[in-house]
Amino acid sequence: MHIRCWGSRGAIPVSGAEYLRYGGDTTCLEIRSSDGETIIVDAGTGIRRLGNRMVAENRLHCHLLFTHAHWDHVMGFPFFRPIFNPRAELILYNCPFEDRFVETILSEVMSPPTFPVRYAELKAKIDCRHDCSTRFAIGSVTVSPVPLSHPNSGTGYKFTENGRSFVFLTDNELGFVHPNGLNFDGYRDFCKGTDLLIHDAEYTPEEYRRARQWGHSVFTDVVALAREAGVRRLGLFHLNQDRTDDAMDRIVAQCRQLLAGAGIECFGVAADMTLEV
Numbered sequence: 001m002h003i004r005c006w007g008s009r010g011a012i013p014v015s016g017a018e019y020l021r022y023g024g025d026t027t028c029l030e031i032r033s034s035d036g037e038t039i040i041v042d043a044g045t046g047i048r049r050l051g052n053r054m055v056a057e058n059r060l061h062c063h064l065l066f067t068h069a070h071w072d073h074v075m076g077f078p079f080f081r082p083i084f085n086p087r088a089e090l091i092l093y094n095c096p097f098e099d100r101f102v103e104t105i106l107s108e109v110m111s112p113p114t115f116p117v118r119y120a121e122l123k124a125k126i127d128c129r130h131d132c133s134t135r136f137a138i139g140s141v142t143v144s145p146v147p148l149s150h151p152n153s154g155t156g157y158k159f160t161e162n163g164r165s166f167v168f169l170t171d172n173e174l175g176f177v178h179p180n181g182l183n184f185d186g187y188r189d190f191c192k193g194t195d196l197l198i199h200d201a202e203y204t205p206e207e208y209r210r211a212r213q214w215g216h217s218v219f220t221d222v223v224a225l226a227r228e229a230g231v232r233r234l235g236l237f238h239l240n241q242d243r244t245d246d247a248m249d250r251i252v253a254q255c256r257q258l259l260a261g262a263g264i265e266c267f268g269v270a271a272d273m274t275l276e277v
């Protein structure tokens, strides 16, 4: 799998000289399978640049999964250019929404008076799949969903191909079990031995004392998860909107110190970063 991050910022997109290295766009990941499928996770503002790239490359068939419906994960959808292209084919998955369908959520995102174009006016061929309560396949990639511990719930994913796996858990609080979420041991078992874990690491221990139950993790819990699960690489994700590049570098340095000798590579996930699994 080839993975590219188009945005790793949490809560709200940011701009400015202090955010240039990690980037300001909100959550969007692109996974390319070895048999050429394009899998997108979340439509944060990062999906705008991905869509521009797809149109430029005439790559107009893709699968779009969501972790949950919080606005930082859906607000880029109206600016994803393929949706206005009649030759584009978009397959949407209903995974995190349970009784509310993905199309209901996106219709609310694209609805006057908050947005001038309605979801029903989109030109792309859009197909909705509801078969994601257990594992399912997208081309050569097997997708295994897991419930997130987050307000209003959500879904995390494990992507497996050719015996290698990548786990993506953003907006997941390891220190508190929200309704439908798992406890620490449950996430440890889900991540066991994975080649790459990208996990929400929004808070420092000092910040977390004020942010408990907000649905995000303190980086010390994420480091413990990576160590106990025996993952090979750990990417820190959902960067706080006020986290400057230099402050993020300090968090990465602390995590590397905590992981010294564990044989786990640790880094902060930046926009435009590419990873091979």
Ligand SMILES: [Zn+2]
Pocket (backbone or CB within 6 Å): 010, 011, 070, 072, 073, 171, 238
């Ligand atoms: Zn978020």
Ligand SMILES: [Zn+2]
Pocket (backbone or CB within 6 Å): 068, 070, 150, 171, 215
């Ligand atoms: Zn959220």
